Amino acid sequence: LLNNHKEIQTNLKFKKHFQANTSGTSGESLKFKREESADSFNRASIYRGYSWYNVNPWELNGYFWGYNFSERAMLKIRILDSLQNRFRIFNYRKESIDFFIKKLKNAKYLHGYSSMVYETAKIINSQNLEKPLNLKMVKGTSEKIFESYQDEIQKAFGQRMISEYGAAETGIMAFECPKGNMHLNMEGVIVEEIDHEIVVTNLQMHAFPIIRYQLGDYIKLAPKTATCECGMQHAIIEEVTGRIGQTVYGKNNTYPSLYFYYIFKNLASKQSFLLTYQVVQNEKGKLNFLIEQPLNSKQLLHLEHEIVVYFKEDMEFKIEHSQPITAQNKKLKSFISNIA
Ligand SMILES: [Zn+2]
Incomplete structure (x- = not known):
């Protein structure tokens, strides 16, 4: 257009x-x-x-x-x-x-x-x-x-x-x-x-x-x-x-950003966790998961498990919980890629 x-x-x-x-x-x-x-x-x-x-x-x-x-x-x-x-x-x-x-x-x-x-x-x-x-x-x-x-x-x-x-x-x-x-x-x-x-x-x-x-x-x-x-x-x-169209870069492969939707949907349906999230990628092969809610160690394990199901060994990731992501005074994007 x-x-x-x-x-x-x-x-x-x-x-x-x-x-x-x-x-x-x-x-x-x-x-x-x-x-x-x-x-x-x-x-x-x-x-x-x-x-x-x-x-x-x-x-x-x-x-x-x-x-x-x-x-x-x-x-x-x-x-x-x-x-x-x-x-x-x-x-x-x-x-x-x-x-x-x-x-x-x-x-x-x-x-x-x-x-x-x-x-x-x-x-x-x-x-x-x-x-x-x-x-x-x-x-x-x-x-x-x-x-x-x-x-x-x-x-x-x-x-x-x-x-x-x-x-x-x-x-x-x-x-x-x-x-x-x-x-x-x-x-x-x-x-x-x-x-x-x-x-x-x-x-x-x-x-x-x-x-x-x-x-x-x-x-x-x-x-x-x-x-x-x-x-x-x-x-x-x-x-x-x-x-559509935002690419997530692993160390070796690329993935659709729709994967995040499935990861959190699985958590909602299997564990009844309803999470507000924002995923940020600054480097290939690395992801930052920002979660609004506080997570206990068991919940963290469930989330880690779901992430690994989708990205296997191809991605390093960090999870930061208790993050004020909805208070940023701007449009909330669920995935931000800073890779040119
Ligand atoms: Zn109706």
Whole structure:
């Protein structure tokens, strides 16, 4: 998309269009035009998801996003936020958190980076702060939602965090229903699973058409016969398993980063450990596993065992537990490779 975006961008004329941006996995951002009708359709698709929780988009909401802003940028953001009846947290300083939690009392929904929602839930629980009682929906986007988040979130906000799956290039692809299934936005996109990989066609965007686009996520679609208790007929996406294309380097071989997903999934299913993790590679043949939770020696052994199952003798690794990885004030990536 980056290399050919000029050719993809249509020369059709639209009454009105917007500039859209994506940060892109490569770090390079892609700019493209999206016509007003496609943009509105996309927003309506998201708001349909909200309606399943009786949430109206104009209701007061708390918002979590990255926040390395200058004073000037912050002022602009505050004005834009207030137009959308939205407030956000800019840092984890005590006065900011107190202010945010006070505002939460009247909020109807919360959304944004899942690691930040989780971090705030932990603060509410550990400091015994007043819990917001009026929330109808807590939604995580843009980051992996670790199952290990859900206990704290349930305790702080009285409900599980639900998931929305979308990308700037493709629009919204799925939204979780109150029965816990991710329903495809079938009126807006065609989603195919080919070799475990998602292939997306957007049905609205003509200014910058997206046709059978390999977005770069591994997914698992539910069988066509699967049904949901909520009664909706929309197909179900069982799982977004991870990003494609990041290579893990052993001493002799290379491995897909999806291995980390399996290692921690095995621990969850065999040992019922729900861990929040971040794996960092700075050198070939070596990995650093950062784990948020404290681990005892037995749990460490189980984790070591699972790592060896996948990487055998080809990888040295270090496990550091009790790491504050969700409090980094930025998007939490489950694998970071610093190998060029
Ligand atoms: Zn459902």
